[in-house]
Amino acid sequence: xxxxxxxxxxxxxxxxxSKPVLDGIDLEVPRGTILGYLGAxxxxxxxxxxxxxxxxxxxxGEVRVLGLDPRTESLAIKRRVGYVxxxxxxYDQLTVAETLxxxxxIHGLTDAVVRDRGTAxxxxxxxxxxxxxxxxxxxxxxxxxxxxxxxLLHGPELLFLDEPLSGLDVNAQLLVKRLMxxxxxxxxxxxxxxxxLGVVQEICDRVVILDAGRVAVEGTVExxxxxxxxxxxxxxxxxxxxxxxxxxxxxxxxxxxx
Amino acid sequence: MKxxxxxxxxxxxxxxxxxxLRGLELLRGPLSALGVDVGVARTLLAVRFLLDKRGTFAGxxxxxxxxxxxxxxxxxxxxxxxxxxxxxxxPGSTWVGLIAVHAFVMSLFVMLVHFGTIxxxxxxVAPIAARPVSDRTFFAVRLAHLSVYVAAIASTSMFWPLxxxxxxxxxxxxxxxxxxxxxxxxxxxxxxxxxxxxxxxALLGPDRFQRAAFWAQALAAGLFVGGPQxxxxxxxxxxxxDGGAASMLWIEWVPPYCAGALYDLVTLQASATTxxxxxxxxxxPLVLSVIALLAAxxxxxxxxxxxxxxxxxxxxxxxxxxxxxxICRNSDEHAGYGxxxxxxxxxxxxxxxxxxxxxxxxxxxxxxxxxxxxxxxxLPPVIGALPLYIFAIVVPAVAELLSVTSTPESAAALDAxxxxxxxxxxxxxxxxxxxxxxxxxxxAGSAFLLVLSHGRIGIHVPIAACGAFAIGLLxxxxxxxxxxxSHRPLPGEGSMRNLPVMFGVVGVAILAGGVHFAASLHxxxxxxxxxxxxxxxxxxxxxxxxxxxxxxx
Numbered sequence: 061x062x063x064x065x066x067x068x069x070x071x072x073x074x075x076x077x078s079k080p081v082l083d084g085i086d087l088e089v090p091r092g093t094i095l096g097y098l099g100a101x102x103x104x105x106x107x108x109x110x111x112x113x114x115x116x117x118x119x120x121g122e123v124r125v126l127g128l129d130p131r132t133e134s135l136a137i138k139r140r141v142g143y144v145x146x147x148x149x150x151y152d153q154l155t156v157a158e159t160l161x162x163x164x165x166i167h168g169l170t171d172a173v174v175r176d177r178g179t180a181x182x183x184x185x186x187x188x189x190x191x192x193x194x195x196x197x198x199x200x201x202x203x204x205x206x207x208x209x210x211x212l213l214h215g216p217e218l219l220f221l222d223e224p225l226s227g228l229d230v231n232a233q234l235l236v237k238r239l240m241x242x243x244x245x246x247x248x249x250x251x252x253x254x255x256x257l258g259v260v261q262e263i264c265d266r267v268v269i270l271d272a273g274r275v276a277v278e279g280t281v282e283x284x285x286x287x288x289x290x291x292x293x294x295x296x297x298x299x300x301x302x303x304x305x306x307x308x309x310x311x312x313x314x315x316x317x318x
Numbered sequence: 319m320k321x322x323x324x325x326x327x328x329x330x331x332x333x334x335x336x337x338x339l340r341g342l343e344l345l346r347g348p349l350s351a352l353g354v355d356v357g358v359a360r361t362l363l364a365v366r367f368l369l370d371k372r373g374t375f376a377g378x379x380x381x382x383x384x385x386x387x388x389x390x391x392x393x394x395x396x397x398x399x400x401x402x403x404x405x406x407x408x409p410g411s412t413w414v415g416l417i418a419v420h421a422f423v424m425s426l427f428v429m430l431v432h433f434g435t436i437x438x439x440x441x442x443v444a445p446i447a448a449r450p451v452s453d454r455t456f457f458a459v460r461l462a463h464l465s466v467y468v469a470a471i472a473s474t475s476m477f478w479p480l481x482x483x484x485x486x487x488x489x490x491x492x493x494x495x496x497x498x499x500x501x502x503x504x505x506x507x508x509x510x511x512x513x514x515x516x517x518x519x520a521l522l523g524p525d526r527f528q529r530a531a532f533w534a535q536a537l538a539a540g541l542f543v544g545g546p547q548x549x550x551x552x553x554x555x556x557x558x559x560d561g562g563a564a565s566m567l568w569i570e571w572v573p574p575y576c577a578g579a580l581y582d583l584v585t586l587q588a589s590a591t592t593x594x595x596x597x598x599x600x601x602x603p604l605v606l607s608v609i610a611l612l613a614a615x616x617x618x619x620x621x622x623x624x625x626x627x628x629x630x631x632x633x634x635x636x637x638x639x640x641x642x643x644x645i646c647r648n649s650d651e652h653a654g655y656g657x658x659x660x661x662x663x664x665x666x667x668x669x670x671x672x673x674x675x676x677x678x679x680x681x682x683x684x685x686x687x688x689x690x691x692x693x694x695x696x697l698p699p700v701i702g703a704l705p706l707y708i709f710a711i712v713v714p715a716v717a718e719l720l721s722v723t724s725t726p727e728s729a730a731a732l733d734a735x736x737x738x739x740x741x742x743x744x745x746x747x748x749x750x751x752x753x754x755x756x757x758x759x760x761x762a763g764s765a766f767l768l769v770l771s772h773g774r775i776g777i778h779v780p781i782a783a784c785g786a787f788a789i790g791l792l793x794x795x796x797x798x799x800x801x802x803x804s805h806r807p808l809p810g811e812g813s814m815r816n817l818p819v820m821f822g823v824v825g826v827a828i829l830a831g832g833v834h835f836a837a838s839l840h841x842x843x844x845x846x847x848x849x850x851x852x853x854x855x856x857x858x859x860x861x862x863x864x865x866x867x868x869x870x871x
Contacts, residue, residue, distance in 0.1 A: 113448050115620070138450035149444040153372040154365065157324040165361040166449045175325040192324035194372075 063127050064088040065218050065249035066095075066112060071121030073107055081107045082118065083273035089266070094240060094250040096260035096281075099270030100301045105253045106146055108270075109220045112251070113143060126218060139167065142211030146222040146253075148203040152196035156187065156206055159195060160213060167214035174213065181209035185232060200227035208236065218249045225256060237263050261293040269300050276300045327364045335367035338466040352611050354458040358451055362459040369442070386467070388814075389428060393474035396424055401478025404486045410585060413487070414499045415570075415578030417479050418599070421472040421503030422574045428471050429464070429511050430539050435670060436464040437515050438531045440622040441724055441806065447619055457516065457614035461607070465508050472504035473497070488585065495580055502599055503574040509606025516613035519621045527621035532670060539674035544681025571595060573602035626666035641753065646746050650737050654746025657732070658720065658802050662754050665803060667724040672716055676759055682708050683763055700838035702771045703778035706786055707834075709763055710827040711820065713756055713790025714797055718816055720751050721800035722807050729804035740801060744868045747802035748794065760787055777848060778838060784851035785830050791858035793823045794865055801868045 066089040074080040081104040089095045099105050110116040112125050114134025123130055125137045150159055157178065164174030182188040185205040195203060204227045211219060221240075225233045240250055241263055254260055260267060261281055269277040269284075277284055277300055281293065288296045322328075329335035339360055342349070346356045400420045404413055437460050446456070476496050483492035518530045570576055570591075579595035582588050642659060646652040662668060683705040723729075737743055764783045767775060798815045837847040 115447055115623075135450050135452055138448060143448040145444075145448070149448075151365065151369060151442065151445055153369050155324060158327050158365070158368070161325060161327055162361060162365055163449065166358050166446075166451060168357075171325065178325070192322075 096264035096267040103270040142216035397475035397478040410581040411578035415575040418499040418503035418574035418577035421500040425507035453618035505603035512610035520613040524617035524621035540677035540681035543678040547685025650742035651746035654743035658747035658750035702775040706782035710786040723803040788854035
């Protein structure tokens with residue numbers, strides 16, 4: 061059996077010692093699969109991705125990405141992965157083409173290759189008219205398309221996607237979903253963090269639901285549904301992560317603004 | 319019409335960028351040996367210059383150039399003294415050494431006031447942090463970026479020595495040695511700063527780096543202003559009493575002053591140690607740069623991404639809110655007060671701008687009081703309080719800095735609120751800043767002077783403190799200010815708009831110091847000055863009602 065693309069064992073992390081964000085995460089992501097990584101706000105999804113990229117060092121536990129340790133080999137990992145962050149982290153005053161050139165050159169691609177691939181991505185994502193536009197002038201969805209193009213430019217083996225469909229129009233969403241499936245079928249691995257559970261149910265091979273810094277649910281979509289007596293992923297997510305007293309909280313909110 | 323290829327990172331329009339990229343290419347061998355990916359470094363450096371040129375938003379594009387040109391002009395002017403020193407016909411080696419020292423001091427100053435933050439600024443790390451760029455490459459890019467600007471400014475100081483040096487020294491030696499000495503001095507300063515920061519990183523680790531770097535910057539600003547005044551008496555005390563120069567020979571070995579040995583070398587007047595001293599002058603910047611690069615190898619990107627401010631302490635906020643309600647006239651003003659009261663000790667960009675300024679002024683006041691500490695000088699007590707007038711400049715300076723922030727995008731959230739009068743928000747923020755930052759500075763400065771003088775300058779401290787505060791406060795209504803916490807400054811950015819006001823405040827403060835001195839000659843006039851100064855403060859505070867509408871970004 062081949063080595064998993066991602067492996068986490070007993071990973072703990074806390075920004076403040078008294079408040080752990082990850083509290084003993086155990087997880088494996090087989091190669092060539094799409095993992096839906098779910099959890100409520102503040103559950104530790106983005107923190108996990110930052111640890112996997114070597115941007116954060118966990119307080120405890122063992123982490124492997126493509127067989128490498130992010131603590132000591134983060135540069136080698138970054139060469140082989142692509143990352144679409146939750147917030148559009150781009151230089152506002154660079155143009156779209158300059159942004160892709162910057163990323164491509166960092167990955168060691170020639171300008172000609174960046175131009176060819178970049179043009180293809182921008183055409184496919186209907187962004188070619190904005191090639192020479194500064195990022196600052198783009199809409200949220202357009203920025204997301206630039207991030208996606210930048211993440212895919214060097215043909216990564218593993219993709220970390222943190223809400224990649226955020227702000228995209230329907231056509232672009234359909235295209236990206238199909239692209240993700242094709243990439244996974246071609247042997248690439250996708251670590252997909254999202255709150256859009258319909259999409260997760262549609263395209264992911266496996267799902268993990270985090271609650272209070274721990275893995276609360278793990279398995280294929282079917283396994284998870286069968287274990288929870290059917291229902292949608294949304295229902296299962298709510299059962300696992302929703303605190304008690306929703307009605308009372310809604311009433312309190314309405315009362316507060318009345 | 320010539321079409322522009324969008325698939326290029328074009329820096330052909332910037333000679334500084336081209337020079338920097340050429341420099342990196344020339345150093346490819348040694349840099350690669352040190353673990354720097356020169357190809358990636360070239361791309362990142364080109365992007366940094368491009369971003370500098372384009373500014374944060376289109377409307378501000380001219381500002382970076384304005385600030386940079388001002389610094390170039392300042393460098394050019396600062397060289398007059400060293401140039402004229404040539405006429406005094408100092409020994410050639412001494413004069414060349416002075417040129418190097420002048421470039422060193424000039425470069426340190428430029429880094430303290432503007433460009434030093436290039437090495438520690440984490441605001442633009444995020445787009446690169448997840449890409450395969452090593453810490454050392456990242457650091458090398460920042461170092462090259464900083465070096466080009468600092469060296470360019472320091473090199474303008476060569477003009478006067480080049481022009482006047484031939485009056486006393488061989489012209490060919492001037493042509494060769496002045497640029498070399500200036501560049502060695504500048505490189506030495508850059509090396510000191512870079513090695514200092516990266517040593518902090520290596521010693522304290524990435525998580526504490528930003529906080530340590532912040533306090534190091536503030537202390538350095540204080541040392542830069544107050545250090546010479548503090549060190550001079552010590553130096554004088556250690557000078558040989560018999561006038562013999564032999565015991566001062568160690569100074570000739572101190573870089574960058576030892577660059578003076580190059581003069582002896584090229585004019586064939588070498589002594590036993592000339593070659594060694596010349597090697598020290600050339601080697602010091604190199605060694606410092608290598609130390610800096612090596613020490614930055616682990617955790618630099620994480621280090622500059624860390625926060626300057628630690629976790630917030632759990633303090634009760636009701637006293638602040640209560641004061642805010644009392645001194646604000648409407649809800650917009652109160653909102654501005656709350657915003658500034660919360661952010662003045664948390665926004666790293668604001669803190670980085672204000673705290674070094676405070677340290678520098680403190681050091682200036684301390685230096686000004688030094689004569690009082692020397693028992694032999696029987697100066698009138700009022701002299702010890704006059705340095706407090708320096709503090710007048712704090713008010714307009716901090717008022718202008720109130721707009722800087724590390725998160726300018728949050729200003730959009732403010733714009734979305736139903737604010738009736740933006741000027742009220744600005745006024746509220748100014749009040750919070752005055753109460754929470756400026757007033758404590760004045761109190762601390764006054765207390766400091768009182769303690770330092772053992773109370774000898776007594777009544778003159780409140781006169782000077784109130785007078786300076788009022789002068790500063792009165793100037794605020796003349797300033798063109800932006801909305802609070804709405805703007806991310808660029809390195810070297812400067813605005814001409816408020817410069818006349820700043821100079822005006824300095825002028826009025828000097829004048830007020832003179833009036834204060836005159837009033838101190840008689841007890842009655844001294845008391846009168848105290849009453850006047852104390853009454854001026856509420857009057858000037860009232861004047862905040864007349865501040866100008868904040869500028870649009």
